[in-house]
Amino acid sequence: MNIQAQIEFTRPSGFSLNTQLKIGHPGVTAIYGQSGAGKSTLLRILAGLEHGNHTDKINITVDEHIWQNQDQFLLPEKRAIGVVFQDQHLFPHLSVQDNLLFALKRQHSPSSISLENIIAWFELGPLLNQKVSLLSGGESQRAAIARVIINAPKIILMDEPLASLDYPAKQRILNCLKILKEEFQIPILYVSHQWDEITQIADEVQYIDSGRITHKGDIATMSTSFELGLYNGDSAAAVIYCKVIRQDSEYGLTQLKFEQNDLFVNQLERSPGETVRLIISARDTSLVSERPEASSILNILEATVDDFLTEDRTTLVRLHCGQQNLLARITRKSADAMQIRKGQQLFAQIKATALTR
Amino acid sequence: MKLSTNTATQQGSLAHMTATDINAVLVTLQLAGATTLILMIIGTPIAWWVARSQSWLSVLVSPLISLPLVLPPTVIGFYLLILFSPDQPLGSFWLQVTGDTLAFSFTGLLIGSIIYSLPFYIQPLQVEFSNIDQNLIEAATTLGAGPSDRFFNLVVPLSTRGFLIATTLTFAHTVGEFGIVLMIGGNIPGETRVLSIALYDHVETLQYASAHFLAGGLMLFSFCTLILIHIINKGSLTMVSAGARKN
Numbered sequence: 001m002n003i004q005a006q007i008e009f010t011r012p013s014g015f016s017l018n019t020q021l022k023i024g025h026p027g028v029t030a031i032y033g034q035s036g037a038g039k040s041t042l043l044r045i046l047a048g049l050e051h052g053n054h055t056d057k058i059n060i061t062v063d064e065h066i067w068q069n070q071d072q073f074l075l076p077e078k079r080a081i082g083v084v085f086q087d088q089h090l091f092p093h094l095s096v097q098d099n100l101l102f103a104l105k106r107q108h109s110p111s112s113i114s115l116e117n118i119i120a121w122f123e124l125g126p127l128l129n130q131k132v133s134l135l136s137g138g139e140s141q142r143a144a145i146a147r148v149i150i151n152a153p154k155i156i157l158m159d160e161p162l163a164s165l166d167y168p169a170k171q172r173i174l175n176c177l178k179i180l181k182e183e184f185q186i187p188i189l190y191v192s193h194q195w196d197e198i199t200q201i202a203d204e205v206q207y208i209d210s211g212r213i214t215h216k217g218d219i220a221t222m223s224t225s226f227e228l229g230l231y232n233g234d235s236a237a238a239v240i241y242c243k244v245i246r247q248d249s250e251y252g253l254t255q256l257k258f259e260q261n262d263l264f265v266n267q268l269e270r271s272p273g274e275t276v277r278l279i280i281s282a283r284d285t286s287l288v289s290e291r292p293e294a295s296s297i298l299n300i301l302e303a304t305v306d307d308f309l310t311e312d313r314t315t316l317v318r319l320h321c322g323q324q325n326l327l328a329r330i331t332r333k334s335a336d337a338m339q340i341r342k343g344q345q346l347f348a349q350i351k352a353t354a355l356t357r
Numbered sequence: 358m359k360l361s362t363n364t365a366t367q368q369g370s371l372a373h374m375t376a377t378d379i380n381a382v383l384v385t386l387q388l389a390g391a392t393t394l395i396l397m398i399i400g401t402p403i404a405w406w407v408a409r410s411q412s413w414l415s416v417l418v419s420p421l422i423s424l425p426l427v428l429p430p431t432v433i434g435f436y437l438l439i440l441f442s443p444d445q446p447l448g449s450f451w452l453q454v455t456g457d458t459l460a461f462s463f464t465g466l467l468i469g470s471i472i473y474s475l476p477f478y479i480q481p482l483q484v485e486f487s488n489i490d491q492n493l494i495e496a497a498t499t500l501g502a503g504p505s506d507r508f509f510n511l512v513v514p515l516s517t518r519g520f521l522i523a524t525t526l527t528f529a530h531t532v533g534e535f536g537i538v539l540m541i542g543g544n545i546p547g548e549t550r551v552l553s554i555a556l557y558d559h560v561e562t563l564q565y566a567s568a569h570f571l572a573g574g575l576m577l578f579s580f581c582t583l584i585l586i587h588i589i590n591k592g593s594l595t596m597v598s599a600g601a602r603k604n
Contacts, residue, residue, distance in 0.1 A: 089492045
């Protein structure tokens with residue numbers, strides 16, 4: 001699926017969206033930006049829920065089909081899209097099961113997706129006969145996402161799907177989404193202002209600011225870019241890709257290959273040869289100038305300082321490790337003591353337990 | 358109880374009255390039923406449009422529909438009577454097509470009832486329709502449901518309460534109609550003689566026993582209708598509180 005859109009759209013309130021969007025990626029493309037940047041409007045325009053008027057210029061082409069231009073407008077119900085909203089919008093007069101059946105009866109394309117599998121994946125079995133009004137926020141959102149997948153859309157648009165949920169509910173759904181991503185080849189456009197969600201599932205990130213997409217890139221590059229201020233706070237983390245080498249069941253670890261280095265992480269249920277994606281938080285990475293003789297830290301990687309950013313009390317260092325990047329947040333005092341400079345060779349230490357998938 | 362002590366002649370006249378009264382009941386039920394049915398067909402789209410339209414036209418249409426609520430029925434009756442007269446386009450058209458006048462006919466009465474009961478059908482539905490969460494409609498749209506699919510499988514089930522109240526009110530209100538009937542229907546037994554007119558007749562001719570019978574019946578009917586509406590509303594209240602409990 002290849003989506004191309006040029007949008008010039010102004011609301012009566014004065015807010016305007018003036019941007020181009022290109023998605024040629026089968027995985028998860030995140031639209032990231034602060035509240036009010038135009039993320040949801042962009043998504044609503046793509047879905048056809050926002051029509052625009054004669055002063056707006058909206059051109060949307062998907063593969064060879066025109067969804068919208070000056071003369072044509074493909075109705076949203078014909079676009080074969082799935083939309084997951086922040087508030088789940090389950091139909092209150094139907095049970096959970098009937099909500100799913102509503103979507104099944106109106107599938108956008110013939111699909112081999114089995115209702116039973118979806119119900120199992122999203123753990124909806126015990127909820128099937130429940131009234132929608134009695135579900136918790138997390139349960140509702142799981143049902144809403146399941147409803148969209150059963151509908152067999154060609155692309156799924158998600159508008160801050162986890163924004164109103166507490167941490168455990170959010171994590172549970174993120175895990176569902178990771179399964180979804182691996183099991184189905186449905187492209188997902190994921191709108192969020194939560195960087196930690198994006199590091200967990202996005203493959204590509206497009207950054208939107210004041211109604212315009214200003215930066216885009218793959219998650220590994222974007223997660224370690226200093227340009228966008230994504231490093232702020234505790235959420236600074238690098239996304240890296242590794243290959244599974246072997247399972248070390250004696251110690252409950254999995255051995256991975258990250259560029260030229262061995263990396264040990266808590267056991268992952270993956271077979272050798274598979275590629276996995278890891279999130280390494282900047283505050284879980286420490287730096288040493290000499291390779292330590294003996295250390296309780298399993299993962300010691302050779303790295304080169306690419307750039308660094310000095311803040312109030314800490315320094316954020318971006319490291320090259322082969323073709324990929326890492327981030328380390330160290331105290332400013334340590335940075336001065338180590339005389340951190342661009343091109344410096346050193347070693348990054350990462351605890352095995354600090355690596356999250 | 359008192360009736361049994363009446364004289365034989367009075368009993369005879371009562372029996373006679375009951376036969377025409379039954380006729381009046383039938384005409385009334387026919388009129389109320391047909392009015393309700395037709396309003397369901399033409400009133401529902403109007404209610405939907407008024408509830409959902411952002412057009413300036415709805416600002417005019419909405420008060421127009423409500424006019425019968427404030428106007429004396431005789432005013433509407435008067436204008437309809439003029440409209441129905443054979444020297445007016447509508448009246449003459451009707452006369453040419455059916456060979457009959459609209460005024461003082463069941464059809465004329467039906468048209469009057471529809472106009473007069475319009476606000477009673479539209480307003481409860483309009484309120485119900487405008488309370489439907491637009492987001493649910495958008496969700497159904499993105500799931501591939503077209504306009505009529507959305508209306509019949511989402512809007513209608515979500516507005517059950519509105520439909521129940523609208524039809525009950527319309528039916529009951531048509532049963533209780535008097536002024537308009539007097540103006541355009543007259544008093545033709547089996548055709549335009551409805552209950553309220555029959556009651557009026559009884560009082561005019563001092564047949565109080567029959568009048569009591571009809572008036573009491575109408576009282577009981579109206580009371581039961583209002584109880585029904587109350588129950589429908591209450592049922593929806595428990596539904597709303599169940600929905601609120603979620604948050």
